[in-house]
Amino acid sequence: MDDKATLQRYLRTKSDDLLGKLDGLSEYDARRPLTPTGTNLLGLVKHVASVELGYFTEVFGRPSGRHLPWYDDGASPDADMWATAGETREDVIELHRFAAAHRDATIEDLPLDxxxxxxxxxxxRRHVTLHQILVHMCVERAHHLGHADILRELLDGTAGQRPGDPNLSPRSPDEWAAYRARLEAAAREAAANEPSP
Known part of the structure; x- marks a missing residue:
């Protein structure tokens, strides 16, 4: 597999992983802000799709014909980071798939340089190659997928990329609770031993 195919495979896999974070969630849980800055799962999907669409279309002179109103002059700040009540989950997922199709077409049609x-x-820094943008978007997607991992775990305890993820230690809920308690105890002990300022 060549470099381009390898990077494209990573982007496709992480695209699927990000969409998978919405599986089985209620509308409320998919949208509700879980951090003080409003980070939410559906907003992460919308943001990543919007950004990806820009990088793989506008940057290479390959317009998509898709208007993203959250980027208009006068749009509210961070409008790409959340879905309005009028935007359905299906709308956001469709945007994500649309952006992925344009990404894949650009990758397939252009050489890495x-x-x-x-x-x-x-x-x-603005003059780039397709290779640079592929690496940039792999990092961007992984960054936001990490956010999504944590948000999903906070919502319902689902951890890892999918059930049975081999990257997670196989523990029962009681074993995870004991592990977490051990970490909490270590943190408290370290704090108690911290020298006074």
Missing amino acids: APGEVPWWPEE
């Missing part, structure tokens, strides 16, 4: 320009980056 294809030049692009990121108009929202500083002048000294």
Whole structure:
């Protein structure tokens, strides 16, 4: 497998993993803000799809024809980070799939050294190649997938990429509780031993 195919495979896998974080959630849980800055699962999916659409279309002169009103002048700040009551989960998932199809077409049609320009980056960094954007988007997606992992675990205890994820230690709920208690005890002991300022 060549470098382009490898990077594309990672993007596709992480795309599926991010969408999977919505599986089985109620509308409320998919949308509700879980951090002081409002981070929520459906908003992460909307944001990543929106960003990906920009990087794989506008940057390489391949317009998608899709209007994203949350980027209009006068749109409320961070409108790409949450879904309004009028935006359905299906709307956001469809946007995610639309962006993925455009991403894949761009990757397939262009060589890794294809030049692009990121108009929202500083002048000294804005001239890029497809290879740079592939790496950038792998990092961007992994960054937000990490957020989604934590949010989903906070919502209902679901951890890992999917049931039976081999990257998680196989523990029962009681074993996880004991493990967490052990970490809490270590944190408290370290805090008690901290020198006074």
